[in-house]
Amino acid sequence: xxxxxxxxxxxxxxxxxxxxxxxxxxxxxxxxxxxxxxxxxxxxxxxxxxxxxxxxxxxxxxxxxxxxxxxxxxxxxxxxxxxxxxxxxxxxxxxxxxxxxxxxxxxxxxxxxxxxxxxxxxxxxxxxxxxxxxxxxxxxxxxxxxxxxxxxxxxxxxxxxxxxxxxxxxxxxxxxxxxxxxxxxxxxxxxxxxxxxxxxxxxxxxxxxxxxxxxxxxxxxxxxxxxxxxxxxxxxxxxxxxxxxxxxxxxxxxxxxxxxxxxxxxxxxxxxxxxxxxxxxxxxxxxxxxxxxxxxxxxxxxxxxxxxxxxxxxxxxxxxxxxxxxxxxxxxxxxxxxxxxxxx
Amino acid sequence: xxxxxxxxxxxxxxxxxxxxxxxxxxxxxxxxxxxxxxxxxxxxxxxxxxxxxxxxxxxxxxxxxxxxxxxxxxxxxxxxxxxxxxxxxxxxxxxxxxxxxxxxxxxxxxxxxxxxxxxxxxxxxxxxxxxxxxxxxxxxxxxxxxxxxxxxxxxxxxxxxxxxxxxxxxxxxxxxxxxxxxxxxxxxxxxxxxxxxxxxxxxxxxxxxxxxxxxxxxxxxxxxxxxxxxxxxxxxxxxxxxxxxxxxxxxxxxxxxxxxxxxxxxxxxxxxxxxxxxxxxxxxxxxxxxxxxxxxxxxxxxxxxxxxxxxxxxxxxxxxxxxxxxxxxxxxxxxxxxxxxxxxxxxxxxxxxxxxxxxxxxxxxxxxxxxxxxxxxxxxxxxxxxxxxxxxxxxxxxxxxxxxxxxxxxxxxxxxxxxxxxxxxxxxxxxxxxxxxxxxxxxxxxxxxxxxxxxxxxxxxxxxxxxxxxxxxxxxxxxxxxxxxxxxxxxxxxxxxxxxxxxxxxxxxxxxxxxxxxxxxxxxxxxxxxxxxxxxxxxxxxxxxxxxxxxx
Numbered sequence: 001x002x003x004x005x006x007x008x009x010x011x012x013x014x015x016x017x018x019x020x021x022x023x024x025x026x027x028x029x030x031x032x033x034x035x036x037x038x039x040x041x042x043x044x045x046x047x048x049x050x051x052x053x054x055x056x057x058x059x060x061x062x063x064x065x066x067x068x069x070x071x072x073x074x075x076x077x078x079x080x081x082x083x084x085x086x087x088x089x090x091x092x093x094x095x096x097x098x099x100x101x102x103x104x105x106x107x108x109x110x111x112x113x114x115x116x117x118x119x120x121x122x123x124x125x126x127x128x129x130x131x132x133x134x135x136x137x138x139x140x141x142x143x144x145x146x147x148x149x150x151x152x153x154x155x156x157x158x159x160x161x162x163x164x165x166x167x168x169x170x171x172x173x174x175x176x177x178x179x180x181x182x183x184x185x186x187x188x189x190x191x192x193x194x195x196x197x198x199x200x201x202x203x204x205x206x207x208x209x210x211x212x213x214x215x216x217x218x219x220x221x222x223x224x225x226x227x228x229x230x231x232x233x234x235x236x237x238x239x240x241x242x243x244x245x246x247x248x249x250x251x252x253x254x255x256x257x258x259x260x261x262x263x264x265x266x267x268x269x270x271x272x273x274x275x276x277x278x279x280x281x282x283x284x285x286x287x288x289x290x291x292x293x294x295x296x297x298x299x300x301x302x303x304x305x306x307x308x309x310x311x312x313x314x315x316x317x318x319x320x321x322x323x324x325x326x327x328x329x330x331x332x333x334x335x336x337x338x339x340x341x342x343x344x
Numbered sequence: 345x346x347x348x349x350x351x352x353x354x355x356x357x358x359x360x361x362x363x364x365x366x367x368x369x370x371x372x373x374x375x376x377x378x379x380x381x382x383x384x385x386x387x388x389x390x391x392x393x394x395x396x397x398x399x400x401x402x403x404x405x406x407x408x409x410x411x412x413x414x415x416x417x418x419x420x421x422x423x424x425x426x427x428x429x430x431x432x433x434x435x436x437x438x439x440x441x442x443x444x445x446x447x448x449x450x451x452x453x454x455x456x457x458x459x460x461x462x463x464x465x466x467x468x469x470x471x472x473x474x475x476x477x478x479x480x481x482x483x484x485x486x487x488x489x490x491x492x493x494x495x496x497x498x499x500x501x502x503x504x505x506x507x508x509x510x511x512x513x514x515x516x517x518x519x520x521x522x523x524x525x526x527x528x529x530x531x532x533x534x535x536x537x538x539x540x541x542x543x544x545x546x547x548x549x550x551x552x553x554x555x556x557x558x559x560x561x562x563x564x565x566x567x568x569x570x571x572x573x574x575x576x577x578x579x580x581x582x583x584x585x586x587x588x589x590x591x592x593x594x595x596x597x598x599x600x601x602x603x604x605x606x607x608x609x610x611x612x613x614x615x616x617x618x619x620x621x622x623x624x625x626x627x628x629x630x631x632x633x634x635x636x637x638x639x640x641x642x643x644x645x646x647x648x649x650x651x652x653x654x655x656x657x658x659x660x661x662x663x664x665x666x667x668x669x670x671x672x673x674x675x676x677x678x679x680x681x682x683x684x685x686x687x688x689x690x691x692x693x694x695x696x697x698x699x700x701x702x703x704x705x706x707x708x709x710x711x712x713x714x715x716x717x718x719x720x721x722x723x724x725x726x727x728x729x730x731x732x733x734x735x736x737x738x739x740x741x742x743x744x745x746x747x748x749x750x751x752x753x754x755x756x757x758x759x760x761x762x763x764x765x766x767x768x769x770x771x772x773x774x775x776x777x778x779x780x781x782x783x784x785x786x787x788x789x790x791x792x793x794x795x796x797x798x799x800x801x802x803x804x805x806x807x808x809x810x811x812x813x814x815x816x817x818x819x820x821x822x823x824x825x826x827x828x829x830x831x832x833x834x835x836x837x838x839x840x841x842x843x844x845x846x847x848x849x850x851x852x853x854x855x856x857x858x859x860x861x862x863x864x865x866x867x868x869x870x871x872x873x874x875x876x877x878x879x880x881x882x883x884x885x886x887x888x889x890x891x892x893x894x895x896x
Contacts, residue, residue: 018675018676018681018682018684019611019612019615019675019681020612020613020614020615020676020681020682021612021613022610022612022613024613061387062387062388062391120391121390121391121392121393121394121395122387122390122391122394192399193399193400194399195399196398196399197395197398197399198398198399199399202522204613205613206613206614206678206680206681207680208613209613209614209680209681210678210680213680213681213682214678214679214680214681214729218727220682241395242392245395245397245398248397248398248399249397252397278727280727280728285728285812285813286813286857287856287857288813289811289812289813289814289854290811290812290813290814291811291812
């Protein structure tokens with residue numbers, strides 16, 4: 001075989017192995033059909049909870065329900081996991097069983113608008129409203145003060161909870177949290193103007209690969225491809241409109257004030273801030289650029305009892321990108337809490 | 345020079361998607377918002393249907409592109425006719441006549457403004473969009489009150505210095521531009537199959553044939569559809585002339601018309617394989633102009649090759665045809681599915697021009713048969729997609745005897761435009777034309793055919809964000825040679841095939857979103873291709889500063 005032919009065949013072979021699987025031709029998938037299970041395939045028990053108090057406080061006619069998973073109800077200490085923007089409780093797939101096995105009572109929640117929770121158009125989708133939903137759930141199902149573990153937007157939700165209900169939690173684990181980065185009023189206005197349901201609904205499959213894999217992961221593995229498949233297929237479901245709208249409203253909600261950023265000094269609980277050093281989303285790559293470390297340092301400097309841990313070679317969704325290192329850091333922090341220390 | 349207009353529009357459209365994707369990591373604070381209780385059945389309807397808080401649709405969009413470049417270089421242009429515009433390969437005696445000489449460098453500052461407007465009245469409900477683009481170029485210290493385009497900027501106001509660009513209407517019969525778009529009017533025309541009015545130029549220059557064959561504007565009709573793969577059909581009259589008015593008292597217009605059919609099959613997300621079949625029919629007998637009154641177009645043009653670096657065919661008053669058959673692919677060029685990306689093409693062009701002068705002393709007929717190919721490999725090694733290394737190769741067959749009746753190199757639309765093809769994904773500054781330019785688009789090789797002698801080139805770059813998404817350093821090196829040995833420039837001084845080796849460096853700082861300043865420097869070790877060329881007596885070098893702002 002000629003060298004040029006061999007090189008051509010090698011190239012074709014390389015490309016074929018490098019091609020991503022397309023899921024666009026597969027049938028639609030409902031949010032309710034998402035497989036909520038451990039990596040080993042063990043189904044998680046799903047429950048629903050009506051946000052009566054939150055709905056009343058917000059003046060909602062209909063009481064929305066949220067979905068949550070609870071493992072090891074006998075655990076002595078409760079951890080509530082809160083997901084980020086655009087995701088759902090399955091993003092804690094590498095944590096829930098692990099932490100339950102360590103003796104913790106584990107609760108993971110689908111925030112309003114996401115996953116298997118209701119997606120009411122009238123919900124405000126601010127971090128404060130999200131925090132109220134988590135707080136109501138915690139008030140009803142927890143017998144102790146929970147430890148809140150939040151990722152990205154879930155981190156900002158947890159921060160809002162911690163600032164406004166300082167006596168109703170025992171610790172915070174902020175995972176690549178939103179809420180530390182400063183956006184000017186004009187930048188916020190630009191986001192609001194530019195982000196639309198049409199933009200979300202029209203994202204091509206290659207774009208979804210970008211927003212999931214490229215933006216969030218440094219250590220992508222084939223076992224994570226369900227992230228792509230579920231996002232691609234659910235986009236063809238009738239309920240995707242309400243999900244897209246919840247995303248738009250959430251970004252709008254994120255963009256309205258600096259309450260969390262200005263109130264970090266009011267946080268009194270032990271806090272672990274853990275993030276990926278190679279975060280591609282924080283700081284915002286379009287508006288600010290720079291290092292995630294600098295943004296996280298702001299939070300660390302303003303939360304008195306905080307620890308800061310950066311994981312090298314890890315991206316924004318650090319709990320899935322680097323689950324082993326992440327779990328080690330968080331479990332060490334939790335052990336420290338139990339020993340009465342600062343969590344170190 | 346059209347290609348840079350859609351660059352503005354295209355990049356900004358791409359940014360909108362990027363914005364959506366990037367918003368996953370948006371870290372903004374918030375406060376609770378209250379809602380008003382909804383009565384009875386309205387509450388149910390509201391929860392299911394209401395989308396009042398969505399982003400408002402826009403009917404008028406203005407995109408502004410502003411660019412300023414300060415240049416110091418020993419490439420000294422002496423353009424004839426096209427004042428302020430320097431095109432074509434260095435060392436040519438005519439046309440832009442870019443010399444490379446020892447002595448004091450040329451220093452100049454130039455700037456460009458390109459506004460793009462898009463208007464889609466809300467009452468048409470997504471059925472159509474109108475677009476218009478203009479271009480204004482200034483050379484500092486040069487006035488252009490009455491004539492001479494691409495200059496202006498000197499002492500006196502009221503500059504007359506506006507180039508018309510695209511003016512077109514896009515019709516979307518299904519109200520979904522992805523399904524079907526019909527573009528009528530003066531429009532960007534590229535050799536990639538994507539709809540250039542809706543695709544980031546950054547994608548277009550890295551896909552299809554990378555503007556190596558076609559990258560300009562034309563007036564005509566194009567149809568695009570992404571419903572089943574990516575498809576494009578275009579019919580574009582490129583030139584017209586009253587070719588027989590003088591000899592036969594026939595005032596009718598004769599045309600050079602380009603028809604293009606392209607289809608790409610999406611093999612996987614981000615991976616596409618495309619096929620192209622284009623056909624050019626030229627009945628103008630070489631009488632149509634690429635630059636009215638100055639430069640005739642077509643392969644018999646005596647002046648155009650000096651500006652664009654094509655080969656002149658040894659034929660007069662030719663009519664004929666050229667066909668292209670090509671295959672192209674691109675894979676993961678934005679690294680969304682992994683760290684490896686690639687793109688490339690192979691193109692065959694064939695055809696025949698026949699002289700319509702029965703008494704000609706030149707060739708009665710010239711056959712065309714040429715092959716070109718390109719392959720680019722990319723590896724994203726770091727945190728941002730700016731952290732990458734690239735390796736690219738380009739090849740075109742060469743023609744040993746440009747005077748015989750057989751032309752055996754690439755045939756690009758530079759044969760009909762000024763320029764008509766503007767390959768600028770090469771990342772070189774001197775070996776090939778630097779893309780961030782207002783008035784000077786020169787290089788050692790400005791056409792894929794390399795004046796008909798063919799091209800073999802290898803280009804390598806490495807780039808790294810010193811500060812993620814803020815400060816980027818790129819280093820590059822390139823080598824090029826002709827496929828065949830060119831004839832002597834000076835009798836008795838043999839020429840070789842080595843065109844040169846370039847090393848370059850670029851440092852860009854992002855001030856704000858889509859606003860950058862850059863420092864760029866390149867040096868080229870010229871090869872024996874220039875032996876005996878009295879206009880390239882030393883190695884070319886150039887340094888630029890750039891300020892670029894896309895605003896929308």
